[in-house]
Amino acid sequence: MRWSWRADLLPVALDGLFEGSLVGVAYLAIASGSARPSAPLSLVEFCFAAAAGVVWARLRPREVPRVLWIAAFTLLAGVLGWLADPAARAALTVHADLPGAISVHPAGWLLGVSVIRGVVHEEAADEIETSTRAFAYAFPVLAASWLLRLGSGGSFVGPALVGSAVCVGAGLLAIGYARLRELELLGSDSRGGHTWPMLATGVVVVVAALAIPTALLTGTSARDVASTVGGPVGGVTGALFAPLGNLLASLASALGQLLSGIHLPSLPGLGGSGNGSGSAG
Amino acid sequence: MTRAGLALGLALVAAGIVARTPGLVLIGLLAVFAVSVTELWSRYGLRDLRYLRSIGRNRAVWGDEVPLDIAVWNDKPLPLAWLSIDDYATQGAVVLEEPLARSERPGFTILRSRWTVGWYERIVRHLTIVADHRGVYSFGHVRMTVADLFGHGAATQEHQDRGSYIVRPRSLPVHLASQQHAPAGYLRARHSLFEDPALFAGVRPYQPGDPMRRVHWRATARTGATVSKRFDPSRALEVLVALDVQTLPGPHWTLQFDEELVESLMVAAASLARAALAEGASCGLAAAAFSRTLDRFAVVAPRAGRDQLASITDMLARLSETPSAPFEHLLARLLQTVSPGTTVLVLTARDPEPYIAALARLDRSGCHVQLVGLGPNGDRAVARARAVGLAATTGSLTPDWRTSDALVLAS
Numbered sequence: 001m002r003w004s005w006r007a008d009l010l011p012v013a014l015d016g017l018f019e020g021s022l023v024g025v026a027y028l029a030i031a032s033g034s035a036r037p038s039a040p041l042s043l044v045e046f047c048f049a050a051a052a053g054v055v056w057a058r059l060r061p062r063e064v065p066r067v068l069w070i071a072a073f074t075l076l077a078g079v080l081g082w083l084a085d086p087a088a089r090a091a092l093t094v095h096a097d098l099p100g101a102i103s104v105h106p107a108g109w110l111l112g113v114s115v116i117r118g119v120v121h122e123e124a125a126d127e128i129e130t131s132t133r134a135f136a137y138a139f140p141v142l143a144a145s146w147l148l149r150l151g152s153g154g155s156f157v158g159p160a161l162v163g164s165a166v167c168v169g170a171g172l173l174a175i176g177y178a179r180l181r182e183l184e185l186l187g188s189d190s191r192g193g194h195t196w197p198m199l200a201t202g203v204v205v206v207v208a209a210l211a212i213p214t215a216l217l218t219g220t221s222a223r224d225v226a227s228t229v230g231g232p233v234g235g236v237t238g239a240l241f242a243p244l245g246n247l248l249a250s251l252a253s254a255l256g257q258l259l260s261g262i263h264l265p266s267l268p269g270l271g272g273s274g275n276g277s278g279s280a281g
Numbered sequence: 282m283t284r285a286g287l288a289l290g291l292a293l294v295a296a297g298i299v300a301r302t303p304g305l306v307l308i309g310l311l312a313v314f315a316v317s318v319t320e321l322w323s324r325y326g327l328r329d330l331r332y333l334r335s336i337g338r339n340r341a342v343w344g345d346e347v348p349l350d351i352a353v354w355n356d357k358p359l360p361l362a363w364l365s366i367d368d369y370a371t372q373g374a375v376v377l378e379e380p381l382a383r384s385e386r387p388g389f390t391i392l393r394s395r396w397t398v399g400w401y402e403r404i405v406r407h408l409t410i411v412a413d414h415r416g417v418y419s420f421g422h423v424r425m426t427v428a429d430l431f432g433h434g435a436a437t438q439e440h441q442d443r444g445s446y447i448v449r450p451r452s453l454p455v456h457l458a459s460q461q462h463a464p465a466g467y468l469r470a471r472h473s474l475f476e477d478p479a480l481f482a483g484v485r486p487y488q489p490g491d492p493m494r495r496v497h498w499r500a501t502a503r504t505g506a507t508v509s510k511r512f513d514p515s516r517a518l519e520v521l522v523a524l525d526v527q528t529l530p531g532p533h534w535t536l537q538f539d540e541e542l543v544e545s546l547m548v549a550a551a552s553l554a555r556a557a558l559a560e561g562a563s564c565g566l567a568a569a570a571f572s573r574t575l576d577r578f579a580v581v582a583p584r585a586g587r588d589q590l591a592s593i594t595d596m597l598a599r600l601s602e603t604p605s606a607p608f609e610h611l612l613a614r615l616l617q618t619v620s621p622g623t624t625v626l627v628l629t630a631r632d633p634e635p636y637i638a639a640l641a642r643l644d645r646s647g648c649h650v651q652l653v654g655l656g657p658n659g660d661r662a663v664a665r666a667r668a669v670g671l672a673a674t675t676g677s678l679t680p681d682w683r684t685s686d687a688l689v690l691a692s
Contacts, residue, residue: 132432139286139312143293146304161304168311172318175431183363183428186395195362195397199430206314214307 008124011177016051017170018131019117022138023050023110025163029145031107032156039155040085040105043163046114049077053118070119074112081111127178135171142167157218165211172203286316315431322361323434326427329356332366332442334420339446340591341412344683347446349376352405355398362430368392369422377409392420412448415547415598417573419445449594450544451682452551458691480513518624519583520557522593523615524550524568525608525629525636526600528656533569533604542630542656543602545682549655550628552688554593561585562624566593569611571601578611583623609636612643621647628676630656633665641669653690 024046031039053073060069083089085105092101121130142164149156176199290312297305330353337348351368355361369389370381381390398404410418421443428435484497487507495509527533528542550566557564565583572579581589581596608629616639619625625648627633627640633652644650652673654662659675666673678685 128433135315136286139289139293139308139315142308143289143305146302146308147296150300150302157304161307164304164308164311168315172315172431179428179430179432180362183395186363186365198360199362207311210310210314211307214303214310217303 011124011127011174012051012054014170014174014177015054015118015121015127015131016047017166018050018138018174019053019121019134020045020047020050020114021163021167021170022134022141023114023117025142025145025160025167027107027110028156028160028163029148030110031105032149039107041081041108041111043159043166045081045084045111049081049111049114050118052077053115054121055118056115057119057122058124070116074115074119077115078109078112081108082106084108084111128175128182131171131175131178135175138167138171158215161211161215161218165207169203169207172207173200176200176203283316283320286312286319290316318430319432320429320434321359321431322427322429323432323436325357325359326361326364326429327425327436327438328359330354330361330364330425330427331356332368332423332425334368334423334442334444336410336420336444336446340449340595341410341446342449342594343412343415343451345412345448346377347410347412349408349410350405351392351394351408352403353394353396353398354403356401358400360400360402361396361398361427363428364396364398365426365428366394366396367424367426368394368420369424370420371416371418373414373416374418375411375413377411379408386422389422410446412446415448415450415544417445417447417599419443447595447598449598450547450551452555452590452594453548453678453685454687455552455556456687456689458689482511482513484508485511518562519620519622520554520562520564520624520626521583521615521619522550522553522557522564522566523611523625523627524566524570524597524600525604525627525631525633526568526570526602527604527608528630530631533607536603538602539630539656540602541681545655545678546628546630547597547600548678548682548685549653549676549688551590551594551597553626553628553653555590558585558590564589564593566596567611567615568596568600569604569606569608571603571605572596572599577605578614607635609639612636612639615648616643616646619643619648622649624649624651627652627666629654629662631658631662633662637665637669640666640671644671 021043024041024043027041027046028039028043031041056073057070060066082102082105083092085108088101088104088108091097091104095101117134120134121127123130145160146164149160177196180196180199290309293305293309293312295309297303297307297309333350333352333354335350335352337350341347351366353364353366355364368391369384369386370376370392372388372390374381374390374392376392379392379394382393384391392408394406396404421441422439423442424437424439426435426437484500485508487496487501487509491509497508497510500508524546526538526543526546528539528546529535529537531537554564554566563583563585566579566581568579569577570579571577579596579600581593584592615625625643627650629652633640640650640652650671652662652666652671653676654660654666654673655676655678659677663673663675674690677689677691679689
């Protein structure tokens with residue numbers, strides 16, 4: 001039977017949150033160490049990338065080789081993550097300096113890693129094993145990320161705090177959801193589906209009970225957290241539409257030159273904000 | 282992951298405190314929480330968890346439905362997302378609402394229940410046992426399993442909780458094709474040492490030695506000759522149903538049997554006992570079959586009364602489908618134990634050739650032996666018995682023992 005993303009939206013979302021926030025925290029630890037005030041990418045992009053990786057892997061046509069199918073998408077995501085930094089784009093397009101461009105924002109390639117982490121959840125039947133294995137090394141990765149940014153404050157702490165809490169909470173929920181599905185297949189009386197909401201509420205409450213006091217201790221405000229989540233959405237939207245805007249602008253420019261003398265106004269709304277930044281700032 | 286994860290979590294908490302990094306403390310606390318919750322149910326799921334099974338009654342007649350209630354009580358604040366209870370029942374037990382699963386234990390099936398139980402919650406399932414096989418059925422072994430929600434772990438506990446019920450065979454009215462086909466025990470005895478003063482049968486001429494209270498004074502005055510009261514012989518007869526459970530020819534130990542014939546014999550035996558008891562006779566049962574005891578012979582001593590039919594049908598419910606010993610061995614034993622004058626109804630579904638001599642010997646000893654042949658070999662059995670001078674009738678359950686309305690005795 002062909003996999004249906006509509007039927008399995010919740011586990012895909014949980015996998016995306018879990019794996020994306022895990023890779024995202026690692027990215028923030030690496031990227032926010034640079035001279036820039038904030039990292040070009042945020043947790044949201046990584047969560048989307050991981051979820052897209054799950055969906056991409058599950059939608060693979062049988063006739064397409066798996067490696068090719070996954071590598072193409074991973075490379076695309078890595079390139080997008082790398083070029084999410086305006087400086088990297090400028091180095092590539094203006095100066096045509098590929099090694100220099102790569103060295104500007106190498107952490108952006110972790111967006112491709114996020115896709116691969118999503119691809120790991122390809123088999124829905126093995127979800128418990130996959131999530132449990134990922135959960136086991138999530139803590140060392142998170143701890144290493146925090147240790148990497150030890151003593152640094154500012155732009156890392158708030159998003160990383162949110163990312164760590166989301167990672168553990170989503171990981172637990174992903175395992176719990178998969179386990180419930182497995183138990184239901186064994187023949188469980190799920191009592192009208194009350195178990196899952198209760199489980200989700202319990203996990204969220206406990207994680208929040210641990211995370212909120214920590215956030216207060218670190219001085220992370222609700223605004224910081226909101227900007228962590230809400231800010232990148234605009235950035236993602238812009239990043240999605242930027243190539244289209246640039247393409248339209250180029251077409252318009254070329255058309256203008258073709259019509260010799262007809263000057264078309266620039267399209268600031270399409271091309272101007274498409275830098276993919278503005279996420280955590 | 283448990284110990285390593287716990288150690289990692291605590292180490293991170295300590296490192297976070299030392300380095301004054303709340304983020305590390307959070308990671309450590311989350312790790313401790315995750316590890317704790319992974320095995321929460323394995324460790325505490327079975328605590329204060331009770332399983333109760335209640336069988337509506339422990340006796341049923343074939344075709345009855347018996348209520349079965351199973352309840353689980355989670356008497357703790359930890360809810361159980363997945364609780365599996367395997368209740369082992371004797372093979373052949375039938376629960377209407379839940380097909381019983383195959384078991385790894387020979388001779389048992391599993392009544393499997395899967396539950397989601399909240400904290401301090403008690404859930405009762407009302408089920409129905411269908412008594413569609415004669416026999417003794419028991420529940421006993423209970424296995425409870427609680428699964429972890431965040432891992433593959435599961436805690437299992439096993440205990441004994443005994444409960445049983447007996448499915449007795451049907452007992453049907455006995456119809457006689459004619460009075461001459463009535464088994465000896467059912468007819469008024471023609472000769473007896475004792476008379477029943479309740480059975481007044483008329484008057485006869487006075488004979489010297491008659492007690493004065495026996496004289497019928499009003500008839501004497503009317504006729505002018507002294508007459509005495511006459512009574513029918515006492516009907517306090519003993520009837521013993523001797524059941525030959527072997528249905529196929531050959532040695533008794535082959536463990537092969539015709540299930541339909543065996544069940545027909547059981548129904549016929551119960552029916553004959555019921556009719557005899559209804560007539561006021563003392564009735565008993567003897568069979569060369571296992572009855573869940575070490576004894577090779579199953580015997581219910583003849584007795585009158587209401588409870589006797591229950592005793593006999595209980596014994597019939599317990600009887601094995603295959604013989605425990607040659608039938609002639611049982612007859613030899615009866616020769617020593619049954620008092621003269623007892624009517625022995627031999628119920629068989631095969632040619633009685635192997636034990637016909639023992640039957641004749643029993644008859645000569647003073648017992649009234651009468652053979653009732655059942656099934657396709659019934660006629661042959663009757664002919665064989667009559668050939669040696671024994672009384673015999675055929676019995677039939679039409680169309681079969683499940684749906685028949687009566688046991689019909691005919692020549």
